[in-house]
Amino acid sequence: MLVRDDVETERRVRPRRVWRVRLAAGLAVLFAAGTAVRAGGLEAGAFLVPMVSFTPYFALAALAGLGVAVAARSRAAIAVMVAVCACLAWLVVPRAVGGGEVPAGGRPLRVLTANLNGGRGDATVIVDLVRRLNVDVLSIQELTYSARDRLAAAGLEALLPYRIGRADFRGPEGSGLYARHPLRERTGLFQPVGHHMPVAEVSLPGGSAVEVVVVHPVAPVPSTVPEWAAGVAALPPAPASGPPRILAGDFNATLDHAVFRRLLDTGYTDAAASTGQGLNPTWPQGRALPPLVTIDHVLTDARAGAVDVQVFDVPGSDHRALFADLRVK
Template identity: 75%
Template sequence: MEEVVREPVRVRPRRARAARLAVVVAVVFAAGTAMRLGGLEAGVLLVPLVSFTPYFGVAALVALACAFWARSRAAVAILLAVCVCLAWLVLPRAVAGEPPAEGRPLRLLTANLNGGRGDAQVVVDLVRKLDVDVFSVQELTWSARDRLAAAGLEELLPYEITQPMPRGPEGSGVYARYPLRERSGLFRPVGHHMPVAQVSLPGGSAVEVVVVHPVAPVPSTVDEWEAGIATLPPAPSDGPPRILAGDFNATLDHVVFRRLLGTGYTDAAAATGHGLTPTWPMRMLPPLVTIDHVLTDGRAGAVATQAYDIPGSDHRALFADLRVQ
């Protein structure tokens, strides 16, 4: 008989290493959530990244499942708190609120034409199909204005206040079914052209529409982008009801945008349960983030919103069926 004696070999379990890694990942998620909760995004990296908060929430759920597998109580506890916080921040956008019970109908469409490249016929067909009363347009060029007219926009919306440009993103304008009067001095735009029009609704009432288009928060213009949103006019308590519509280049997760909402505005898409519907980009990738918005003050609200693709544009058009008191 031969007796074999083996010395015990100590092997570090894989799950122990996974548990330590899970804690590190959980701390990273906690830091990102704290940044979003505190509105601490700043600089060329964090400002764009905060746009992806809804996806950050999905990633946190995956990380939570991995923490359960790794049997790391600390990581599970941290990630549970993270997921609860992110759900509290994001999920209300997918839940429709109580629609306004009364008010004068106002059907509004906003679209960014991507330097005039958006298909004018598709835009006009949308205006006709949706029976639009007011059309807020960004990145309007002279050639795009001519194509819109040739496609029949002026027959549907005969009144306009437009500031087209030869090329690029600077041009913008507003078209309406009802008479328009341009307002000046309401605020000092920082960014592209942002005209303000007072729309005379039937019955003598009026509503104010601001075409919004600050610059994008690319590395060289983050400060200008923030100033462009911060200088937008706050929600008024008297005078004509005010609507802001356009490409804000900001999501509901940007602190400067939330401050604007805090003055008394409501995001129409979020109020109708479509606040997570992405509107940009439409090139090469599917749309990922929601940067096109319609905001109403306390005397107006949305009963329905819908996003539509515009061939040639990198943005989806946003339609809002509003009721204005």
């Protein structure tokens, strides 16, 4: 009788064990494929390009997948998931640790970038940030004529009297650059693909200059993924000579997009990642969900570095404003 009971129990347990092993194996294959896409820069198309933005969350989910493999006692699944978790940690953790170098004796340059969401961002909040953070350079995206007037009425021109750029009736196209020090607009540096992206040299006290590019390629929605990729790829590489170059704006790309990493590989450093703030999300703000991904960036070439990065909510905008306290050699 006991033998019969043991056999019946084994028959009931065996299917459950088989399904646990199959679930663990399926998850291992899924996570391995997703990790290969991210590590190999294989994202393409209207589905994978947006999805790769969520790699940090994918890394957290992989830990849960490892737990399933352990519970299923599947050695193969455990081995795969351990490798997946290690690879994702190597890709994601450094941006939360920082450790970027700051040029010795560098001069302070405080940069703020903000997307106004079709001109709807609160101008008073932007100007208050400029005043409170003692901002030297303000990069504005989605600058409309009405937003430009509201910024002026809030007192921006008294704080940053120099300006280049172009406002627009439509939300996404306009961009502007405001500065505490004189600006000299540059043309011909690169051929923008996307929205208006002005470039200027900021004449710092003492005669030195820093080149600043306002960045705003199109968003990678299904109909514009090729244009988005071309827009990020068209941004100017980090220079080895001439004025130090800073790219600041809404890149519509995260540190997990291959086209963005190729831009970094030319010699740029992401200010947020270098200060351990690379997982601080900037979009979307003001919706049912909290901000999820980091698509607003300040990049510096090898002659500059960040000592501090902060993000701030801007009522009316779907982006957080990003502040970088830089030191320029």
